[in-house]
Amino acid sequence: MFTILPIKGYLDKIDGFFCDGISAGLKPNGKLDLGFIYSDTLCETEAIFTLNKFQAAPLKHYQRYEKGFKTNFVLINSKNANALTGEKGIEDINTIFSSLNFDLTNPLMSSTGVIGNPLPVEKIVAGANSFDLSSKNGENLSQAIMTTDAYSKTSLYEVKLEDGSSFKIGSVAKGAGMINPNLATMLCFICTDAAVPKEDMRELLEQNSHTTFNAISVDGDTSTNDTVLLLANKKSNAYDKEAFKEALRLVMHDMAMLIVADGEGAKKxxxxxxxxxxxxxxxxxxxxxxxxxxxxxxxxxxxxxxxxxxxxxxxxxxxxxxxxxxxxxxxxxxxxxxxxxxxxxxxxxxxxxxxxxxxxxxxxxxxxxxxxxxxxxxxxxxxxxxxxxxxxx
Structure with a gap:
């Protein structure tokens, strides 16, 4: 038996996770446009990506890591998708990470915005080097990753297991247009301190995507950048497969419903x-x-x-x-x-x-x-x- 309770807040309430969003000058008028997720311990990671044949550079960069890699950092920018940028787009990501003043392990990047423009590398490096990795500001992160979104999209749950242990799972997402999924849609970042085994992460992501992200459509278009990323730092030492599967489903369903309700200009x-x-x-x-x-x-x-x-x-x-x-x-x-x-x-x-x-x-x-x-x-x-x-x- 287990109990799943929705709780107020952002994914920074999960033990070991930190996040924030800043203005790096990518958007006009000082709007937030660059964010990060950081874990103070290495995370198991799994992701599902768009089936669009022209996958963006961040997706290709992720897939060049060795199978089973762990990470402690995700950098997310809006305004620029870094898609249709060829090998230069991947090189730009490597240039950004090699220019940061942090001790990072297998850092990941995710981008959203206009397709077909090179990344403004200098602005992103300058902005990212101003990050405080001890920040816990999920609200800023949710704002920084938005493009045409009318509102931010977040979800957070605590799961209490029969033996008295517990874990948390939360997410932040963006998406309003180009929503017609193939395996995933939009950008969604899910963090948990559950001790979920690596082999369960992929299985449960794919199972739950079928009735959540794969079941929504705003306009019938599938983006080049669609990503659902799951990070698990395992700090709670708590896990139950059925409980985690249901909590993950709830988080993914929440995000999918918020996205479809925010279809660009949608009222229904x-x-x-x-x-x-x-x-x-x-x-x-x-x-x-x-x-x-x-x-x-x-x-x-x-x-x-x-x-x-x-x-x-x-x-x-x-x-x-x-x-x-x-x-x-x-x-x-x-x-x-x-x-x-x-x-x-x-x-x-x-x-x-x-x-x-x-x-x-x-x-x-x-x-x-x-x-x-x-x-x-x-x-x-x-x-x-x-x-x-x-x-x-």
Whole structure:
């Protein structure tokens, strides 16, 4: 038995972890743009990355370390993705780390921002050399890694085990646009003092990513820099696999839900729950088709319960389906039931009322089997176009 309790604060409340964020001059107007995570003991590390073929330089740099390496430092910059920068992008990372005045072991770098520009190495070195590695300022870190995010994204839990021992796990993430994951999405840094074995870290990251980060979509685009990084310094000496798996799932779910709710300009966070599909894979295909559909997203933005767009998208996904078995509901309001249209004026009013909420479910019962999957998406409105039209400026 174990108990998992959400606690207030940032990942710097976890024993042995330190963090902060500063302004290094990458963003205008003195905004925070450079941050770090430091552990006073070496951490086991695991990561899952984007499947975009053009992986950014920080991801390639990570993958050049020997298998099983440990680290004590992560440097994170915003405004510049260091992507499509070739070998020079990796050399720039090495130049930065060799210029720092700290005793670091296998340091890691993570970047987010505009693709196709070289790193401002001198600014980053100057900024990083001003770090105080004894700082505990998770709020600054969360601000420093943001790009188009409307708010910071953090999560923290304490896990109490049956033998009286306990461990903490927390995270900080950024992400609002270019969200359509393949293994991971956005940047997410998860820290724990649990004594999790190295072999469990990869397994549990991949298992939990399927129903969290891999289940969300803002705009159908997959970034070059997507990273989920797990660091474990093991200082608590406490561990239980099932407890850690559930705590990790909660942290990843928290981050995924905050990201999809912060879809650039989004006002609605919607769960697309597909049930009774032919199998789980077909349920996933249909659910993700709904979370990615621009026509569905714009209907959500207009608060229009246009179930025709829902049905059309499911049919276009080519899963096993039959309109005489299909049931579509907005929360508990049924609008289409096995070939019958439940959409008179009264029912449409009830459905429209559901769509005025910030969060709700679109439930699609395919009546074809026992498969199920829930994908998460958001609406798409004018603000998304405005943000991305002006992104580089």
């Amino acid at each position: 966070a919607v769960a697309f729950e597909v049930i009774n599909a032919a199998d789980d894979k077909e349920a996933e295909i249909a659910a993700k088709a709904l979370s990615n559909s621009l026509l569905v997203k714009t209907a959500l933005f207009g608060e229009d319960p246009n179930f025709g767009r829902i049905a059309s998208t499911i049919g276009a996904s080519r899963v096993t389906c039959d309109e005489t078995k299909l049931v579509i509901s907005y929360n508990d309001v049924v609008v289409f039931n096995k070939g019958e249209i439940y959409f008179d004026a009264a029912q449409e009013e009830k459905a429209a009322k559901v769509l005025k909420n910030d969060k709700y479910k679109v439930i699609c019962d395919l009546g074809a089997g026992e498969g199920k999957f829930t994908a998460y998406g958001c609406d798409l409105g004018y603000k998304y176009v405005e943000i991305n039209a002006d992104y580089r400026t």
